[in-house]
Amino acid sequence: MCGGFTCSKNALTALNILYILVAFILIGVAVYGRTSPLGANLPTIGGILACGVFLILISILGLVGAIKHHQVLLFFYMIILFLLFCVQFSIACACLAVNSEQQGALAQEGWGKISEDMHIQVQDMFDCCGFDKLPTPTNSTPEASALLRDSCPKNCCPTPQDCKCPPCMEKLKNTINYAFKLCGGIGLFFSFTEFLGVWLTVRYRNQKDPRANPSAFL
DSSP states (O other): OTTSHHHHHHHHHHHHHHHHHHHHHHHHHHHHHHHSTTTTTOHHHHHHHHHHHHHHHHHHHHHHHHHHTOHHHHHHHHHHHHHHHHHHHHHHHHHHHOOHHHHHHHHHHHHHHSOHHHHHHHHHHHTOOSSSSOOOTTTSOHHHHHHHHHTSOTTTOSBTTBOOOOOHHHHHHHHHHHHHHHHHHHHHHHHHHHHHHHHHHHHHHTSOOTTSOGGGOO
């Protein structure tokens, strides 16, 4: 009968197996990002890897608790999963609420933290020069302007005096906006699966195993 002990156990077990699969996907993405020249220096790659490892540990805790109907393991799993739901729900809502000006400020901050080699690779990939404006003697020193123009793609900046590349922010604006919306949407979806896991855990903990000794329930 669905809604009984066996149904709750199978549902919680399947949910934790899904979390383990998602965790392996996160770890795979992080490992691939580490091997990519564009992602090797990004701190978010380390965050994705840490999230994947943490999710595996939590999923194993819930899986063992679900299989053994272990009250203590299920209790800690429920508490940790609820805290994770609160954090992930807040971050997902923040990603969806970020406007274009805030996205530009965050992108500019990230641009200032990555290396010069990373700047060159991004500019070559998107055929752009600089971040939010082309370097000219009026907005930077002549030395910095010449250095930045030398790092720009040669197909649109053949000489420092003739640079037709648009700023990288113009090329990356739609990509950054899409990334924020995508991360927010995925985070919101998985946060509700975590709330479902908390609900299933509470329900499962309060159900009696029909094969167990009734006097050993509590």
